[in-house]
Amino acid sequence: MGLLKQVRDVMSRVYEYRLNKWLVDKQRPRHVGVVLDGNRRWAKEAGFTDVAHGHRVGARKILDLLGWCTDTNVEVVTLWLLSTDNLDRPIEELGPLLDIIADIVDELAEPENPWRVRHVGALDMLPTETAARLSAAALRTRGRTGLEVNVAVGYGGRQEIADAVRKLLQQHVETGGTIEELAEVLDVDHIAEHLYTSGQPDPDLLIRTSGEQRLSGFMLWQSAHSEFWFCEAYWPAFRRTDFLRALRDYAIRHRRFGS
Numbered sequence: 001m002g003l004l005k006q007v008r009d010v011m012s013r014v015y016e017y018r019l020n021k022w023l024v025d026k027q028r029p030r031h032v033g034v035v036l037d038g039n040r041r042w043a044k045e046a047g048f049t050d051v052a053h054g055h056r057v058g059a060r061k062i063l064d065l066l067g068w069c070t071d072t073n074v075e076v077v078t079l080w081l082l083s084t085d086n087l088d089r090p091i092e093e094l095g096p097l098l099d100i101i102a103d104i105v106d107e108l109a110e111p112e113n114p115w116r117v118r119h120v121g122a123l124d125m126l127p128t129e130t131a132a133r134l135s136a137a138a139l140r141t142r143g144r145t146g147l148e149v150n151v152a153v154g155y156g157g158r159q160e161i162a163d164a165v166r167k168l169l170q171q172h173v174e175t176g177g178t179i180e181e182l183a184e185v186l187d188v189d190h191i192a193e194h195l196y197t198s199g200q201p202d203p204d205l206l207i208r209t210s211g212e213q214r215l216s217g218f219m220l221w222q223s224a225h226s227e228f229w230f231c232e233a234y235w236p237a238f239r240r241t242d243f244l245r246a247l248r249d250y251a252i253r254h255r256r257f258g259s
Helices: 002-023 039-045 052-071 091-108 128-140 157-174 179-185 188-192 240-252
Strands: 031-035 076-083 116-120 148-155 205-208 227-230
Touching: 002 240, 039 052, 052 076, 052 091, 052 240, 076 091, 091 128, 091 148, 116 128, 128 148, 148 157, 157 179, 157 188, 205 240, 227 240
Parallel strands: 031 076, 031 205, 076 148, 116 148, 205 227
Antiparallel strands: none
């Protein structure tokens, strides 16, 4: 059994080397969005009675992913950690999950890490303590110049668009404008300027793990021209090889941007 594992490890390293070599000078995504799916199922199939263990292992995997993204010159990563629908889960399940999320975001904001953290989601829908920890983590990283990491917590695509329109209306009224005046000039750029990801490029590549082939409302507005890549592996089992395969598939696609 030990010898078989060694052979598999060698083959995996060779395959990864070939992927890296092939990707040299190929088109790369600037912004990658990831739906980190399958933590609970991974824990159950691995025999853990506490499914929160899957979320803990999945949280550690985020550190690996950010390293891979840095190595491949990705500029922005959006991680969907908790949807607005998840906020309706029983408190005995939601409480530990929120703690795990806040802990990993705090770790991302540690001084030794180069990443800039940005919360994307509805802060007012989160428990006060969780919202405060996420906001504080983002504030601590504001001056950094490394990979920009969007942590989508309390996030829903429809909620984001509704919030953007609400902010747009409020801003217009505060400047003394009327709804009729806004209706005459309103275009997609006005709404985009008020999304959670305002100022960032739209995602070029969206990855979802666990075999599910749907977005479930993730970045509804921003994904109009994104490339999608679905992976069978549960998030805690996601490997660097899987990430490189996603980049390879992205590189060989002819992007039409709706045409």
